[in-house]
Amino acid sequence: KQYTALLPAAGIGSRMQASVPKQYLCLGELTILETTAKVFLSHPAIMQVLIVLHPEDKWFSQLSLAKDSRIQTVTGGDERADSVLAGLQASNPNEWVLVHDAARPCITQSDISKLISSVEKQQCGGILATQVRDTMKRGAKDKVAETVSREQLWHALTPQMFKAGELKENIQNALLSGAAITDEASAMEWASSPVSLVTGRSDNIKVTCPEDLALAKWFISQQKSEEVV
Numbered sequence: 707k708q709y710t711a712l713l714p715a716a717g718i719g720s721r722m723q724a725s726v727p728k729q730y731l732c733l734g735e736l737t738i739l740e741t742t743a744k745v746f747l748s749h750p751a752i753m754q755v756l757i758v759l760h761p762e763d764k765w766f767s768q769l770s771l772a773k774d775s776r777i778q779t780v781t782g783g784d785e786r787a788d789s790v791l792a793g794l795q796a797s798n799p800n801e802w803v804l805v806h807d808a809a810r811p812c813i814t815q816s817d818i819s820k821l822i823s824s825v826e827k828q829q830c831g832g833i834l835a836t837q838v839r840d841t842m843k844r845g846a847k848d849k850v851a852e853t854v855s856r857e858q859l860w861h862a863l864t865p866q867m868f869k870a871g872e873l874k875e876n877i878q879n880a881l882l883s884g885a886a887i888t889d890e891a892s893a894m895e896w897a898s899s900p901v902s903l904v905t906g907r908s909d910n911i912k913v914t915c916p917e918d919l920a921l922a923k924w925f926i927s928q929q930k931s932e933e934v935v
């Protein structure tokens with residue numbers, strides 16, 4: 707066991723419009739955060755799970771997860787990048803970390819393994835991603851300006867795996883320069899560091915809006931019947 711998983715879970719889930727932050731909504735027996743954390747805790751290559759919590763979080767301590775000795779928590783910030791930075795401050799700079807949205811509970815053991823294998827083989831950071839399927843249009847107001855070739859377009863998913871120290875430095879510098887940092891890869895790209903695209907499963911959705919909850923439940927039940935979890 708050699709890698710740390712860093713789960714940003716400090717968001718408030720405004721688009722979910724629930725009475726608690728979405729990571730604390732239930733997907734059956736467990737909350738979204740517990741479901742996500744369990745996949746990493748049971749992966750043979752993961753030694754530690756770092757969870758980033760909102761400064762006023764009052765739910766995490768009530769979960770049985772809080773008692774797991776392999777879990778450490780830190781306090782996050784206003785934006786996702788600030789929360790990831792807080793997690794990276796608590797990480798060993800020479801270690802590889804897998805940053806994964808707490809709100810992506812359908813992540814599978816096999817996709818985690820696939821990402822780790824790619825990074826180990828290439829000794830280069832990487833992300834799970836899926837190729838765009840729909841025809842893509844660039845818009846100009848409400849009219850189509852042009853069709854954009856989808857051949858080179860990917861949806862960026864998580865986990866995203868990088869050396870903790872390099873990622874921290876790149877996020878810090880990119881933020882200082884005013885660049886928009888919406889995922890870890892964007893900070894690495896800002897520093898012209900290579901990022902591998904590793905094809906992941908398209909059911910690795912981010913629970914964002916109310917309708918995503920039923921979808922996530924269904925994907926997880928499907929995975930159980932496929933035995934891919």
Ligand code: CTP
Binds near residue numbers: 716717784
């Ligand atoms: N996140 C975080 N710190 C923030 C914002 C987001 O740790 N300041 C986390 C969320 O908890 C989530 C992941 O980053 O696990 C992806 O963010 P997103 O889906 O945008 O979640 P929220 O910001 O909570 O939702 P919304 O944008 O709808 O408010």
Ligand code: MG
Binds near residue numbers: 717
């Ligand atoms: Mg958000």
